[in-house]
Structure formats: structure tokens, C-alpha cells
Amino acid sequence: MRKDSPLYTILFAFIISALFALLLGAVNAATRDTILLKQKIVEEKAILEAAGISTVGMSDVEVDTLFREKVKTVEYSQKTIYLVKTDKGQAFAFKYSGPGLWGTIYAIIAVDESLTRLAGISFTKQSETPGLGGRIDESWFKMQFRGETIHDTYPFIKVQKSSRTSGDPDHTNASVDAITGATQTSNAVEKLINEGLKEYIPILKALKAGEMV
């Protein structure tokens, strides 16, 4: 068969495509479970972290076991709520996302049992400026939210400018320090948390009342 004939061309294209499709299929099949597990672990880690449970240094399997042991997922009024057992009782965690400076910020917000204090916050995905807005993922920033009082009215939590570099140590003033030089991202986080709380606190109250009964 001539190499330039249409039949050969079609045949060749067919065979080579089939070969590579086979290769890709095999690799995909071999890695799919691992990839799905990794993605699940990222989320599980974030939920545990938001509720104040450290997963530092744990292997994926350990995180997964811990998650199963501590967290109960419930569907309530069409929202997914994670009930996390902590040393201080129970925390309610939920996913919430909002616009950041460059892209959507995906966060897990956790509220403690009394619904008057935050348990904490963590971020599963954000694309803020590395080194500036990206610092929302640093622990000093996230630690500020741990146990922070939720104000009765909107805004529930304020993110305010400050000259401190280590974050707001006061956990009763319903306010945390913003990131210097990243005003827009700080505002975005403030909005994200407040909108999240506004939407979820009534639901959590209802859920809690329902649990009591």
C-alpha cells in the first residue's frame, strides 16, 4: 500500500489514535482512585481544620479515618452541613464561596455549638496574589478566626486594617486584622464570611432546635 494513499492515511490515523487512546485509558484507570481520594482528602482536611482539629503530619488514610470518626454530614433544608465533634463539643461547618480579587475563594466556615462564636475558617481553593492576598491561607490569619465572637447584627465579623503583623489576639471583639497591602482580598474575605453567616446561621439555629427535640 502506498504511504500517501487515502486508505493508508485513514488506517494509520485510526490505529495510532486507538493505541494512544488505549494508553490514556489505562493511565486514567490506574490513577483515578488516587486522584479522587486526594481531592476528597483536601476537603476533609479543610473541614477538620476549620473546626479546629489539626491534621498536620497525618497520612491520607489517617485523615480519612479521623474524618469518618469526627464528622457527620447532614442535609438540612437543601444545604450540606458538617457536624464536627471537637473537644469543646460540636461545631457546624459548611462550604461557602465568594468572589476574591482574581478568582473565587472557596472556604469552609465553622461555627461552634452555641452559634455565637466561630470555630474557625479554612480555604480549599483561592487564587489571590501570592505573598499578598494569598496570605489568607497562612495560619496566623486563619487562627484569628478561631473562637472569634460573632456579632449580633451584620456585619458579624469585621476584617480591619491594623499595624500588627501577627493578627488580632482579642477573640471577643468580633474583629480580625486585615492583611496589609491586600485590602481588596481582606474585604473579599470579610464579605464572604458575613454573607455565609447571614445565610447559614438561621439554618443552623433551626437545625439545632430540631436536634434538641
Next chain:
Amino acid sequence: MFLNPSKLGLSREVPSLKDFMLKQPMMRRVIIALLPILAFSILNFGWKVLINTLVSTGVCFFIEYVFERMKKKKISEAVFVTGLLVGLILPPSTPLWIVAVASGIGIFFGKEVFGGFGRNVFNPAMVGRAFVYVSFPLYLTAKWNLPVFPNGFKYWLSPELTTGATPLEVLKSGELLKRLDLFFGNISGSSGETAKWLIVAAAFYLILTKTASWKIILSTVGSMMGLTLILQLPGIVNYNVFDAVLSGGVLFAAVFMATDPISAPRKEAAKWLYGLIIGVSATIIRTFSLFSEGIMFGVLIGNTFAPLLDVMVSSRSGKK
């Protein structure tokens, strides 16, 4: 070619000033116009301002010297203008090493890489400032000093402003500023931009001596006021149109940077358009973006379009 010290001419006979300095009366007039502003700034914020300008001028001079010796050409007097400008458009409290970085980057990437004097696309001082502004926002946007005019000579650096808000941020948040304070420089800000009355006086001097183009100044300032007026209608901005140009570095940049004869267009008709581009982009950036100092990017954007505007204008008049 690459930084070969033997070719830099750093050795032996020191050439006399006339030998290696390009005489530029135009640039000298800009320097003269800047000196009172520098003096005021020292009296307003302290001696640190003088040190800032000395460092920036020194760094600019040194880098230009190295490059021009490599090409065996003369240093342009314009380098002192750039040096002075860099020193004056940074906040007084800027650490000296940042001043040096701004000058170095500005003169190197803004001027020398394009082939030195007369070939630069962008205003070197603005390039330097933009670089450090984005790099070190903490030092360039968060720390401001109290105006203490005329007692600045008693200070190394006037006390730091405690409230974080700069006039520009106050402007953004909608508070009314005292216009007289704005005009007479009784405000905090970058070293050289506060004394509007001196800048206006300098503008007249430069226009009368045909050093700066009044068209550029007028269209820059005018288009900023115009767009601010338009933005007022739907309530997007709520500050006075005069405050819009009196606050921040707008006037300083319009008079000293936008009019830089190298990076501005040469055709008269193009100058109107050029000022318009600067004014409009400055207003848009200051209103809608996260940067409060829009005029800096405005000038750089204007610079980008300057050669294109020249071509546009000349091809149109050629067709007639």
C-alpha cells in the same frame, strides 16, 4: 559587551564636566522648576527628603554614567531630572534602599535598555515608581508623614501620621478635604506632590519658557475633571472635581512627567489625545481598581500610546 569593566572607562584620566555632559537647557529649566518644590518639601517633611533625592539622583547618575561610558557617549542632563523626580514622587518615609531600587530600575529598564536618552518609551521616573509601588506596597501606601511646614528643617523626618488614611484614600471614601490645605501643601503625601501652588507656578514657568506643553497639561487635567464630572452623575464618585486634581500626585505628574518631551508625542494634535488618554485612564484606575494612585499608571499608559498617536496624526494630515 556585558559589563566589561575595562571598557567602562572607570580608570585613569578624569574627563572634565564639559567632555561627558550633554548640554540640555530644556532639562536645566525643569531642574530649576523642581528646586523650589524640593525646598518646600524639606521644610514640610524634614531633611530625609533631601537625602532621598540625593540618593535617587546619585544612583541614576551612576547607572547612566556606566552605560554611556560603555557606548562612549555623553551623559544627558535629563538624568538629573529623572533623579530629582524619583526622589520627589516617593513618600518621605520611603527607606533609602527602596529609593535606590526605584532609581535603578527606572533608569535601567525605563531608559538605558532602550538605548539611553531620546529613545526611551516610558518616563523613567514613573517606571521606577511603578516598580516599587507594586513591589513594596507596605512602604509606599501605608506610611505617611505629618506636614510641618515651615518647621521641617528642625526634623530629620516629620512624625508619622497615625491614622492610616492618606488623602487619596480619604478621597476615595468620600470625605471632604480642606481645599486650601490641599492647595498650599498642608497635607501628607509623596514628598514633591503636596505644594500645589508651587507646582502651578512651575507649570507657568515651564510653559512660558516653552519647556512643557500646555496642551498636555490642560488635556490631562481637563479630562480628569471631565470624567470625574461624568462619574458624579450616577453617583459613582462623590468628591468635588477640583479635589480630584488637587489631591494625590495628579498635578505634579501632569506638569513634570506627562510633559516629558521624550516619552510624550511630538505632534501638536497628538498631544491633546495623549493628555486625554492619561486623564481618562488615571481616573478609571483610581476609581475602579485597587490602586489609589491612578495617575502613575495613567502616564505609563499614555507613554505606550505616544508613538502611535504621532503616526496616527501624521498619516491623517498626510492624506489631506
Next chain:
Amino acid sequence: MNGKDEQISALFKRTLFFENPVVIQILGICSALAVTNRLINTAIMAIGLTLVTALSSLTISAIRNLIPRRIRMMVQVLVIASYVIVFDLILKAYLPAISAALGPYVGLIITNCIIMGRAEAYAQSHPPLSAFLDGLGSGLGYSMVLMIVAFVRELLGFGTLFGVKVTPESFVNWTIMIMAPSAFFVLSIVLWIFKSFRTGTK
């Protein structure tokens, strides 16, 4: 044997230096700008690109006599894309954090002109082993430049090297070095140095 060794060293001299894909041919600039703010990300990206270039050159060269001319380009893209997807999947499975940091740029290796260029300019007309080495060399040339850029950017932008703090406490991070525009500055200086050395040695 001796003759062959010389050939290989000449080949690497060519791909790393005289015909370095990034600084001399100005190819693959997009990813050079995007992924060079941390050394670790850059290293993974560089490994990926080098492997993909070498393997696709090898594959294309091996089947070069079978490929009909008319669909030559399509076959090249098919081969390259397959290797890139394999690499992407492996990253996702075993280095998820780096995979997330590199974002779409791993997938964009497919469109990297270096690989296609080597396939078209070299692998099509050379035996598999030489094609493999040529691909490897070009990939290493790319990697070398990226690592230099990333070294400067991470050092100034974060004050770290491979995530390890190496600068004194008082060091102020140069934020612009973290952002893409700085890669233009750094890359252009690297380019300048390379070119002046090259003109110096020639």
C-alpha cells in the same frame, strides 16, 4: 565510541547554549512567565516538559517512516498531547498540591512550541536515539533558563529557595517578583547575558 561521545556533547552544547530554546529561539515563553515564581513548581514543570519533549521526540522518530506526510502534524500533536495528559494525571495523583499550583500550565505543555518544534525540525528526520537526546537536551535547555529565572524570583519575591528561608528576618519581599510581569524583567536580563556570552564565544 569516542566519536559518538563527542557528538553527544556537541548536541548538548547546542541545545543548552547555542540554540537554547528559550533564550535564543524565544520559544516556550508563556510558561516561562507563568510558573517561575517558585523553584519547586518550576522544577516539576521543567521535569514534565523535558520528559514530554524527549519521549515524544523518541516516539515520533520511531514511527517517522510510517507517518503519512499529510497527517504528520496531527500525529505529532496526538503523541505530545497523550504524554502531557499522562504526566498531568500522575501529578494530580501523587503531587496534588503542585498540580494545583501549576494549574492549567501543565495542560498547556501541549501547545509549547519547543516540543512541536523539536518534533518537526529534528525527530522527523533523525533516528530515535538522537531524537530522544535532542528532545532531552532541548528540555534541559528550557529547564535551565526557567530555574535561573525562578531562582531570582523566589529569592526576591519570597526570600526563600525551594521554600526554605534563606534571607535575614529584615528582608522585605519584592511583591512584583511573585507576579508575572517580573518574569519579563528577569528573563530579559538572562537573555541579555546569554546573548552577550554567545556573541563573545563565537
